[in-house]
Amino acid sequence: MATKPAITVEHVKKSFRLPHERASGLKQTIVNFHKRQRGYEQQQVLKNISFEIKQGEFFGIVGRNGSGKSTLLKLLAGVYIPDSGRVIINGSLTPFIELGVGFNPELTGRENVFLNGALLGFNRQEMTGMYQDIVEFAELEQFMDQKLKNYSSGMQVRLAFSIAIRANSDILLLDEVLAVGDAIFQKKCYDYFRQLKKEGRTVVFVSHDISALQEYCDKGILIEKGKIVTSGDIDHVTNTYIELLNETEEAAHQEKEGDQKRWGSGDIEITSTRTTSQNVKKAIFSDADKFIDVTVKYQVKKPVEKPIYGITIFDAVGQRVFVSNTLWLEKHTDDVIPGDHGSITWSIPNIFNTGTFTVSPAIADRSGSNTFDWVEEMAEFKVRKKTRSNAIINVDHEIVVTKEDQSS
Amino acid sequence: MLRMDIPLIHAMSRRNRILLRELIITDFKLRYQGSVLGYLWSLLKPLMLFSILYVVFGHFLRIGADVEHFPIYLLLGVVLWGFFAEATTNGLISIVARGDLIRKISFPKYIIVISGTISALINLCFNLVIVFIFMAFAGVKLHASALLFPLAVIEIYILALALAFFLSATYVKYRDIGHIWEVVLQGAFYATPILYPVSLVAAQSETAAKILLLSPVAQAIQDARYTLITHQADTLYSMVQNPLFIAIPFISVVLISLMAYLYFRKNANYFAENI
Numbered sequence: 001m002a003t004k005p006a007i008t009v010e011h012v013k014k015s016f017r018l019p020h021e022r023a024s025g026l027k028q029t030i031v032n033f034h035k036r037q038r039g040y041e042q043q044q045v046l047k048n049i050s051f052e053i054k055q056g057e058f059f060g061i062v063g064r065n066g067s068g069k070s071t072l073l074k075l076l077a078g079v080y081i082p083d084s085g086r087v088i089i090n091g092s093l094t095p096f097i098e099l100g101v102g103f104n105p106e107l108t109g110r111e112n113v114f115l116n117g118a119l120l121g122f123n124r125q126e127m128t129g130m131y132q133d134i135v136e137f138a139e140l141e142q143f144m145d146q147k148l149k150n151y152s153s154g155m156q157v158r159l160a161f162s163i164a165i166r167a168n169s170d171i172l173l174l175d176e177v178l179a180v181g182d183a184i185f186q187k188k189c190y191d192y193f194r195q196l197k198k199e200g201r202t203v204v205f206v207s208h209d210i211s212a213l214q215e216y217c218d219k220g221i222l223i224e225k226g227k228i229v230t231s232g233d234i235d236h237v238t239n240t241y242i243e244l245l246n247e248t249e250e251a252a253h254q255e256k257e258g259d260q261k262r263w264g265s266g267d268i269e270i271t272s273t274r275t276t277s278q279n280v281k282k283a284i285f286s287d288a289d290k291f292i293d294v295t296v297k298y299q300v301k302k303p304v305e306k307p308i309y310g311i312t313i314f315d316a317v318g319q320r321v322f323v324s325n326t327l328w329l330e331k332h333t334d335d336v337i338p339g340d341h342g343s344i345t346w347s348i349p350n351i352f353n354t355g356t357f358t359v360s361p362a363i364a365d366r367s368g369s370n371t372f373d374w375v376e377e378m379a380e381f382k383v384r385k386k387t388r389s390n391a392i393i394n395v396d397h398e399i400v401v402t403k404e405d406q407s408s
Numbered sequence: 409m410l411r412m413d414i415p416l417i418h419a420m421s422r423r424n425r426i427l428l429r430e431l432i433i434t435d436f437k438l439r440y441q442g443s444v445l446g447y448l449w450s451l452l453k454p455l456m457l458f459s460i461l462y463v464v465f466g467h468f469l470r471i472g473a474d475v476e477h478f479p480i481y482l483l484l485g486v487v488l489w490g491f492f493a494e495a496t497t498n499g500l501i502s503i504v505a506r507g508d509l510i511r512k513i514s515f516p517k518y519i520i521v522i523s524g525t526i527s528a529l530i531n532l533c534f535n536l537v538i539v540f541i542f543m544a545f546a547g548v549k550l551h552a553s554a555l556l557f558p559l560a561v562i563e564i565y566i567l568a569l570a571l572a573f574f575l576s577a578t579y580v581k582y583r584d585i586g587h588i589w590e591v592v593l594q595g596a597f598y599a600t601p602i603l604y605p606v607s608l609v610a611a612q613s614e615t616a617a618k619i620l621l622l623s624p625v626a627q628a629i630q631d632a633r634y635t636l637i638t639h640q641a642d643t644l645y646s647m648v649q650n651p652l653f654i655a656i657p658f659i660s661v662v663l664i665s666l667m668a669y670l671y672f673r674k675n676a677n678y679f680a681e682n683i
Contacts, residue, residue, distance in 0.1 A: 016681055027584075029582070074680070077513070077514050078514030079510075079511065079512065079513065079514050079680045080680055080681060081677040081678070101508065101509060101512045101513055102508070102509050102513070104434060104438070106438055106441050107434065107437065107438070111434075111437065114430060115430050115433075118426045118427045118429070118431075119427065119509075119513060119515075121422065121423035121426060121427075122426065123426045123429075124429075
């Protein structure tokens with residue numbers, strides 16, 4: 001017998017009324033009624049959504065901010081009721097959308113454990129049985145009789161998480177839980193995820209974190225502007241998501257304006273730094289972009305003999321990932337005089353892993369003792385790779401698998 | 409829309425009971441949070457109220473001198489009215505006050521309204537303890553009718569709960585109702601024979617007194633006074649003979665409850681997005 005799907009969503013539509021002014025007043029309602037005016041705008045957040053989540057599936061919901069994914073999760077949780085269509089849930093469902101819902105800052109940690117447990121459906125007796133484990137897991141033994149308002153946000157999250165993982169329902173809804181907490185806490189989250197997966201529980205996971213989605217989810221859907229763009233295997237879904245991001249963000253910033261730090265004598269001035277691929281201005285590079293071209297333009301103010309042009313590329317945490325200059329590459333550069341201007345282009349193989357990078361260009365004299373211009377983080381670009389890697393570089397490569405026959 | 413199969417309804421109701429219990433405990437704990445005397449205030453407040461009533465009405469105004477145990481008669485009325493006012497006011501803000509829960513978790517919203525009114529009920533119990541102590545001191549003779557006293561409390565509670573359902577659902581959309589209800593309560597306080605005996609009104613106009621008693625709260629408070637303190641208390645039944653009229657306060661409680669329930673149920677699904 002085929003088992004019923006854990007969650008079935010059939011032609012769900014949902015729209016919200018957005019009041020023009022906060023029309024939660026009687027006067028406004030009467031005025032609007034009188035003028036035959038609607039005091040609100042109808043905004044369709046979900047337009048005819050249908051999908052199925054099988055039992056035991058780790059299901060990802062992917063989408064940009066405002067795509068409707070949180071609304072969808074709230075519909076699954078039963079917090080919202082669809083305007084039309086149906087949401088059918090088979091099995092018990094943990095109602096947690098967020099950690100620490102219902103936490104009261106005026107109560108002690110201990111009292112909050114019992115209150116929060118009640119939201120999961122545990123009575124006092126059951127909570128007393130679990131209490132010690134919860135406190136130990138959260139590592140908050142000495143703090144339980146303090147009021148929650150005196151906890152740091154990290155402590156609150158730890159406590160909330162320790163309670164939440166006690167939920168023994170068939171279906172769990174998780175919304176961006178991993179966005180909070182330090183590295184150790186995140187590891188605990190991941191361990192918990194692995195355990196859920198091993199137990200074969202149904203999990204619906206909403207996240208921006210592509211690598212986390214790829215690691216844990218089997219299937220997923222991509223939502224954009226209230227519609228399902230694609231569904232199926234998670235790799236397919238996240239890849240489509242990356243393409244979508246690249247397309248839509250392409251138009252965004254290329255050059256970081258304004259508050260850059262720069263220093264140098266100013267004999268030669270750097271006027272711009274751009275990133276391109278195949279002569280197309282780009283800020284986001286995907287697997288298809290085999291080379292990232294960085295072009296630095298300059299303007300000469302004072303005569304200089306054979307200047308050196310260089311760039312440094314940093315990753316998001318400030319690690320130097322690429323350094324190059326005309327001296328090291330033994331490129332000949334001409335003497336320049338005031339009024340001269342020109343550009344230097346570096347063509348760098350796209351070996352970068354997914355992430356955000358900044359380019360700091362510099363121009364110095366041959367001895368290296370005199371810097372004419374150095375601009376920190378003048379340009380920024382992003383890389384999104386479909387191939388997974390958790391190292392610094394992510395480069396096209398081949399793997400050949402051979403198995404030697406035992407007899408030979 | 410029905411989302412759960414039958415076995416789950418049982419599981420849900422268990423969860424609801426647990427939740428209701430925790431919400432009530434939380435409300436109670438938070439009530440005197442940060443005060444030095446803490447829970448003692450639950451007893452001190454009615455005690456102080458009684459002292460004021462005793463001095464003002466027992467020594468200065470003397471409007472109810474002809475009713476035996478008038479200060480206690482007065483106190484009981486004030487305590488019951490206070491319960492009605494507190495239960496409806498707590499209920500009114502309850503849904504909006506718990507907006508954080510409603511926006512994030514799916515659970516039957518009526519639990520919140522009930523927990524709000526029950527904290528008023530707990531407060532009433534403390535108040536009644538003080539009333540009983542004073543009754544003992546004043547030597548009030550208990551009649552067999554005292555057994556019927558809880559019925560009056562139940563009637564007031566049902567009405568207060570029904571109004572709380574209506575008010576809380578309305579408050580989500582129209583915050584005006586908070587101010588309106590405050591004024592209505594104030595007006596109703598004086599339109600209900602709490603501070604003055606019914607006979608005072610009856611002396612002016614018999615009909616007016618009868619109409620006053622048609623209000624369920626007035627009828628219930630007079631019943632409570634009759635059953636517990638003195639048979640001199642005028643009740644609806646002693647003033648009105650027509651059973652049709654006698655039925656009016658009870659029928660209104662039933663009708664108000666029914667309408668409030670339907671109204672609440674219709675709106676409850678949209679609390680999460682409207683708060």
